[in-house]
Amino acid sequence: MGTPLRVVVDEMGGGFREPVKALHIGGPLGGLVPMSKIDDLSIDFESFASNGFLLGHASILSVPERFPLVKYLEHLFAFTAHESCGKCFPCRIGSVRGKELLQKAQSENYQIDRELWNDLLETLEKGSLCALGGGIPLPVKNAMQYFSEELKPYFSRG
Numbered sequence: 001m002g003t004p005l006r007v008v009v010d011e012m013g014g015g016f017r018e019p020v021k022a023l024h025i026g027g028p029l030g031g032l033v034p035m036s037k038i039d040d041l042s043i044d045f046e047s048f049a050s051n052g053f054l055l056g057h058a059s060i061l062s063v064p065e066r067f068p069l070v071k072y073l074e075h076l077f078a079f080t081a082h083e084s085c086g087k088c089f090p091c092r093i094g095s096v097r098g099k100e101l102l103q104k105a106q107s108e109n110y111q112i113d114r115e116l117w118n119d120l121l122e123t124l125e126k127g128s129l130c131a132l133g134g135g136i137p138l139p140v141k142n143a144m145q146y147f148s149e150e151l152k153p154y155f156s157r158g
């Protein structure tokens with residue numbers, strides 16, 4: 001605990017084999033950290049929380065530069081839908097709806113309405129009974145904030 005993230009990645013982890021654009025830290029519901037933020041973080045709950053991420057169980061998954069982020073977000077919603085126990089509707093329905101919207105935006109001439117998208121994330125965050133449905137909006141919001149240019153084609157303006 002307290003080790004700079006840069007040291008964990010470059011020295012302890014041996015660096016990357018190929019260009020990476022983000023680190024998903026803390027599991028599927030943890031924060032999605034863009035490479036530009038790596039030097040701001042150390043392995044402790046406080047530095048992650050104050051930068052808008054979540055240390056969680058501190059696993060680190062690299063998202064390669066070549067991997068489309070929209071596909072990654074689709075995977076996160078698919079994971080949540082698969083793991084959902086079905087007890088509350090924000091998670092049971094919202095996770096499937098999020099996956100469907102992202103699939104449609106990739107396969108058809110369709111852009112996701114930003115207001116609808118934000119409503120979906122807020123409903124998941126506030127209405128879910130446990131951390132599965134309640135946690136999925138964090139990495140999605142991180143992606144929307146730090147990778148807005150890459151995700152722009154899939155969302156309407158607004």
Ligand code: SF4
Pocket residue numbers: 083084085086087088089091092128129130131132133134
């Ligand atoms: S948020 Fe939790 S309680 Fe609600 S459906 Fe998902 S897994 Fe079940």
